Amino acid sequence: MSRPDRRVIAGVAGLGAVGILIGGAFAGLLGEAVNDWSGAVSAFDTYMLRVTRFTLWQAALSTLLSVVPALLVARALARHPHFAGRALILRLFALPLALPAIVAALGILALLGRAGLFADVLTAVTGTRWQGIYGLSGILVAHVFFNLPLATRLFLHALETVPTDQRRLAAQLGMGARASFRFVEWPVLRAALPGVAGLVFMLCVTSFTIVLTLGGGPRATTLEVAIYQALRFDFDPARAVALTGAQIVLTAIVVALLMRLGANMAGDANLPVASRAPAVAGRAERILNSTVMLVALLFVAGPLAAIVISGLQADLARLAADPAVHAATATSLVLALLAGLLCVLLSLSLTMARRAMELKRPRNAAPSLLERMLDTGAGFVLVVPPIVVGAGWFMLLRQTGQVFAIAPVMVVTVNAVMAMPFAIRALRPAYDAASARHEKLCASLGISGINRFRLVDWPSIRRPLCTALAFAMALSLGDLGVIALFGSDAVQTLPYLLLARMGSYRTADAAGLALFLGIICLMLMMLVDRTRSRT
Amino acid sequence: MSGAALRMEDVAFSYGDMAMSFDLAVEPSSIVAVMGPSGSGKSTLLNLVAGFETPASGRIMIDGADVARRAPAERPVSMIFQENNLFAHLDVEKNVGLGRSPALRLDAPDRAEIASALARTGLAGKEHRLPAELSGGERQRVALSRVLVRDRPILLLDEPFASLGPALRREMLELVRDLHGERGMTILMVTHHPDDAAALADHVAFIEQGRVSALAPSSVMFSRDAPAAFSAYIGA
Numbered sequence: 001m002s003r004p005d006r007r008v009i010a011g012v013a014g015l016g017a018v019g020i021l022i023g024g025a026f027a028g029l030l031g032e033a034v035n036d037w038s039g040a041v042s043a044f045d046t047y048m049l050r051v052t053r054f055t056l057w058q059a060a061l062s063t064l065l066s067v068v069p070a071l072l073v074a075r076a077l078a079r080h081p082h083f084a085g086r087a088l089i090l091r092l093f094a095l096p097l098a099l100p101a102i103v104a105a106l107g108i109l110a111l112l113g114r115a116g117l118f119a120d121v122l123t124a125v126t127g128t129r130w131q132g133i134y135g136l137s138g139i140l141v142a143h144v145f146f147n148l149p150l151a152t153r154l155f156l157h158a159l160e161t162v163p164t165d166q167r168r169l170a171a172q173l174g175m176g177a178r179a180s181f182r183f184v185e186w187p188v189l190r191a192a193l194p195g196v197a198g199l200v201f202m203l204c205v206t207s208f209t210i211v212l213t214l215g216g217g218p219r220a221t222t223l224e225v226a227i228y229q230a231l232r233f234d235f236d237p238a239r240a241v242a243l244t245g246a247q248i249v250l251t252a253i254v255v256a257l258l259m260r261l262g263a264n265m266a267g268d269a270n271l272p273v274a275s276r277a278p279a280v281a282g283r284a285e286r287i288l289n290s291t292v293m294l295v296a297l298l299f300v301a302g303p304l305a306a307i308v309i310s311g312l313q314a315d316l317a318r319l320a321a322d323p324a325v326h327a328a329t330a331t332s333l334v335l336a337l338l339a340g341l342l343c344v345l346l347s348l349s350l351t352m353a354r355r356a357m358e359l360k361r362p363r364n365a366a367p368s369l370l371e372r373m374l375d376t377g378a379g380f381v382l383v384v385p386p387i388v389v390g391a392g393w394f395m396l397l398r399q400t401g402q403v404f405a406i407a408p409v410m411v412v413t414v415n416a417v418m419a420m421p422f423a424i425r426a427l428r429p430a431y432d433a434a435s436a437r438h439e440k441l442c443a444s445l446g447i448s449g450i451n452r453f454r455l456v457d458w459p460s461i462r463r464p465l466c467t468a469l470a471f472a473m474a475l476s477l478g479d480l481g482v483i484a485l486f487g488s489d490a491v492q493t494l495p496y497l498l499l500a501r502m503g504s505y506r507t508a509d510a511a512g513l514a515l516f517l518g519i520i521c522l523m524l525m526m527l528v529d530r531t532r533s534r535t
Numbered sequence: 536m537s538g539a540a541l542r543m544e545d546v547a548f549s550y551g552d553m554a555m556s557f558d559l560a561v562e563p564s565s566i567v568a569v570m571g572p573s574g575s576g577k578s579t580l581l582n583l584v585a586g587f588e589t590p591a592s593g594r595i596m597i598d599g600a601d602v603a604r605r606a607p608a609e610r611p612v613s614m615i616f617q618e619n620n621l622f623a624h625l626d627v628e629k630n631v632g633l634g635r636s637p638a639l640r641l642d643a644p645d646r647a648e649i650a651s652a653l654a655r656t657g658l659a660g661k662e663h664r665l666p667a668e669l670s671g672g673e674r675q676r677v678a679l680s681r682v683l684v685r686d687r688p689i690l691l692l693d694e695p696f697a698s699l700g701p702a703l704r705r706e707m708l709e710l711v712r713d714l715h716g717e718r719g720m721t722i723l724m725v726t727h728h729p730d731d732a733a734a735l736a737d738h739v740a741f742i743e744q745g746r747v748s749a750l751a752p753s754s755v756m757f758s759r760d761a762p763a764a765f766s767a768y769i770g771a
Contacts, residue, residue: 446608459624
């Protein structure tokens with residue numbers, strides 16, 4: 001058993017590939033910084049201070065506005081297992097996870113924008129011509145749209161870890177809403193709170209698309225958007241280096257804090273199932289909770305409905321015949337498929353190698369550095385958001401004049417690596433469980449290598465593998481970060497085309513494309529749910 | 536097939552802070568019941584022979600050759616665990632076939648062999664069932680069928696019938712005894728039940744704190760001449 005396990009070699013290769021991607025980006029940044037040191041230093045000015053402050057401020061507000069209502073909604077859902085709209089809410093709350101940010105941004109504009117469905121109502125209410133929701137308020141609405149459902153689901157998940165017996169006991173002891181909140185629900189919610197809040201904060205700090213489309217001008221710009229603008233519009237690499245440095249330091253601090261809090265950095269795509277908790281709420285509480293759930297439902301359903309309504313108003317026939325749309329669709333699908341496959345391959349190699357090393361190590365020994373890197377290495381890509389990796393490579397390749405030719409490679413690799421934490425979360429439990437069951441048997445029967453993969457591993461990980469593939473594809477399909485940097489007329493994805501149509505005020509086209517893109521991503525996620533529910 | 540002689544010489548292994556050292560000599564074709572308190576090292580002893588654990592030092596001799604450094608599949612040994620003996624996604628025939636070819640490339644003679652092993656263990660007609668569609672006893676019969684087609688001179692049983700009811704357990708032990716009568720393989724069997732040991736084993740090895748503290752014929756071990764610690768353990 002002392003022969004080097006091929007699984008470990010594959011894992012090291014996978015880790016190396018991730019290292020090259022991240023390392024290349026850092027090399028680009030460092031090279032640029034050395035190249036123009038004074039420029040990079042002088043970029044730490046009041047503009048950057050303002051951008052950094054706004055980045056943190058909008059993230060803090062978004063977190064507060066997402067997490068506090070989520071506590072109420074999750075508790076209401078947990079206490080009313082038989083509420084008529086419960087299943088609908090849970091299903092609907094799963095959607096934003098799959099929805100590309102640019103599609104959601106369009107939905108919010110279609111609802112609350114200058115020419116949105118509510119514009120007339122808002123004009124009447126406020127008494128002045130409604131100017132549309134841009135800037136901080138637009139960013140906050142979009143962030144809450146994404147993160148309220150996520151936080152709700154995570155809190156509900158926490159609440160469902162309360163043992164049924166404890167709930168029965170609370171009911172038997174006659175605990176009212178307040179007492180049961182204090183003794184039963186709050187303890188688990190409090191335990192989950194730092195992790196959930198941290199995750200939401202992190203997502204908002206690194207949010208790019210929302211700020212790009214809904215933020216406006218230098219007053220509502222985050223570091224990520226400023227990096228993009230420095231590279232694509234101002235051609236100011238020195239500033240980009242400084243901004244990227246600030247962004248890395250910021251995310252590193254947030255991630256370090258999150259790790260201390262034990263946060264689950266990859267989020268959770270699991271849909272909590274109906275709780276078996278007894279319904280014990282009184283009449284007043286029932287009315288209050290129903291209201292909370294209904295408001296949350298409308299808040300999430302509103303933009304979704306607006307996407308559909310405004311999308312259907314677009315000239316869909318003309319869009320369907322538009323060669324640019326065909327090309328972008330084909331490009332998007334091919335790149336997403338490649339990114340998904342690469343993501344699954346890398347994730348699988350890391351997962352298998354980690355398990356193989358864990359098996360080989362004596363039971364009480366501490367894991368080696370390599371094993372720890374295989375374990376958490378993929379998580380560190382969360383410290384370097386796609387824009388940062390893209391910016392690094394952009395600068396590295398700037399001199400060669402090949403920046404736009406490399407676009408497909410960048411989109412595929414960066415998106416593949418960014419989806420890895422999610423893919424590993426889907427793959428690892430299945431692979432480790434199968435390994436725990438089969439490892440001895442395989443060793444004693446001499447089933448190894450490709451035979452083992454074909455006969456033993458593949459059947460047990462096929463479904464989580466499909467889940468990971470579809471999830472990675474959905475993420476990649478909706479990505480705007482990398483393609484915004486590297487995209488050109490030659491290489492356009494659907495989100496890039498959508499952004500271009502928005503930029504040239506072809507709003508109806510944009511709405512139609514958003515509906516189309518949203519449907520593709522939702523179909524992928526439905527595939528995920530189907531493969532998951534069959535396991 | 537006939538049984539092979541097994542000898543463990545100063546086989547050292549540490550599990551956490553418990554240091555173990557095994558010495559054991561087993562005659563070809565005998566059946567040895569391995570007994571002892573929980574945590575004494577019974578399963579570790581079997582795992583060392585099977586190759587799932589590698590000893591720090593010492594020799595494990597099977598028919599005169601030291602196998603202590605060989606991979607599990609390269610040892611002349613088959614093992615049946617308490618559970619997880621089967622791949623849940625493969626049907627009965629394939630699970631048994633893996634004993635013939637780890638790539639599951641089976642020719643006509645292989646298939647005939649598999650069919651006869653299944654018939655011998657009373658599983659004829661269940662070739663295409665999945666493990667989930669079988670009872671606990673049937674699943675262990677599949678594992679026994681695979682032992683038959685693998686045809687190795689040593690069989691290790693790590694409490695494979697512990698979760699079965701008394702009648703079923705007796706039935707399975709009888710099957711093992713019959714198969715032993717036909718094939719004559721050497722059997723090491725971990726068990727907690729003195730009845731099982733008395734019914735099947737010709738020798739009993741008593742394990743205490745990582746050592747073989749006694750090895751004697753069953754007739755001795757289940758008599759008044761047994762070591763006091765063993766009598767205390769079985770409550771005799």
